Amino acid sequence: MLQLLTQIGVNGVMMGLVYITMALGFTLIFGIMRIVNFAHGEFYMLGAVALMFFYAHFGLDYFVAVFLAAACVAVFGMLVERVLLRQFVGRELNGMIMTLAIAITIKAAVAIVLGPQEVSIPRPVTGVITLGGILVPNDRLLVGGVAVVVLSGFYLFLRFAPAGLAMRAVAQDWEAAALQGIRPQRVYLWSFGIGCMLAGLAGALMAPIYTIGPYIGTVPMLKAFIVVILGGLGSLPGAVVGGLLLGLVEAGFATFINTTVATMISFGLVVAILLVRPAGLMGNAR
């Protein structure tokens, strides 16, 4: 029994790390720009598509391909912010509709260019390692490892880098931040780029495990949404807690019952937490 629980814990944390990567970008963008990025799933999808080209078609090294894919999505995200989203900062409803339109457009554009079918690419690593009876697929371990490194780097950046400090300042009070000489517009650009990069990274990491197609962003987007609602919209620690919670709950119910029930329960959890703590587990009531 203990071994089973440990196995569930490992599965849950592995999945949770991907959810966190996805949700952190989403909640970062909301926290700083007050924009609910409904196109977040599409940036995930673009990361997967970019990885397909760099890794499967051009035959680049997997790590180089993941890095390039995430960087491409970041640049594309910054372009979208500059051209389409800049004027919607702080206007939540209009911004939401704009990102919805962006999501549908990206999805359709990819479907037109690549076709609607889903394709698979070879896995960079295969096999399973066994640690004291706990089975961990190597590809999941790789994903988890990269996620841990990137998320730690992101934490250190926010905690100690002047640019990270500026981001937190703008998130708390953009006018007071502007009075210190920070340009909020520049912070919006970089925050959106970093948020999209994290989504693209999650997509690129998961691409060899799942399939790649124009519509694969929907489910991760929904999961990111659950995570940030659980943790509190705009709260970065909340995204970490929510991601791990969702991963563990899903792994538990998927093991003992099945994945359909696990999905249902995860939404039930959202309803329950919203009823008890409307701002989420770590959110500030506004």
Added chain:
Amino acid sequence: MTFIRIENLGVRYGPIPAVTDLNIEMAKGSVVCMLGANGAGKSTTLRTFAGLTKPFAGRIVLDGEDVTGLPPDEMVRRGVSLSPEGRRLFADMTVAENLKLGAYLGSGRQGWKSGMERVFSYFPRLGERLHQRAGSMSGGEQQMCAIGRAMMSNPRVLLLDEPSLGLAPIMIAEVARIVRHINADGITVFIVEQNARLALKLSDYGYLLETGRLVREGPASKLLTDEHVQAAYLGGLASETPAD
């Protein structure tokens, strides 16, 4: 000589005029105050000076340069620093992080170090609070931190919006002492206050604003004895503040 000249300044929020035809002059190294009731346009004037609000008419000239309508970061670069109304500290961050942000445009580590030394010379007690969450401090300590943050950018002009608001009398006296100390270091101070007695005691020159227009101006000592000012803002001669 005139260091700062505000000429015919007009600011509107949508169609509503907040400040109309405002003219202000400040000599280098002086302390100038602006008095007025809530909503008279005092904060608007400071916000416009600091670049947060764009004026609709008029000019702002700083040391011979027209700086009208420049964004806040350009004003900070030119040595104008605002400690805003309500302090607006980054409450979830530590005191050290707040101060670090004040030196955001300073030249990296060096600018931060010298800024810290300068701030500690005014507020030695902030040194003991460096790793405390800014929002968890007392009102007086938060005000020290807010003025300290504004001083981190090594300004030539310090704009103070209601520094005494909500503070205990002993802390108001402390703010007064610090304003004098900062001014003694050659920094021009423009102070907006509802506490007229405090502001006039600190200032060389004062302006009186009512519903967005200047109604009186003069040397602070003259304004202290002005009938209109006494009746409207000093509540007669009886009340004394511990500013002195």
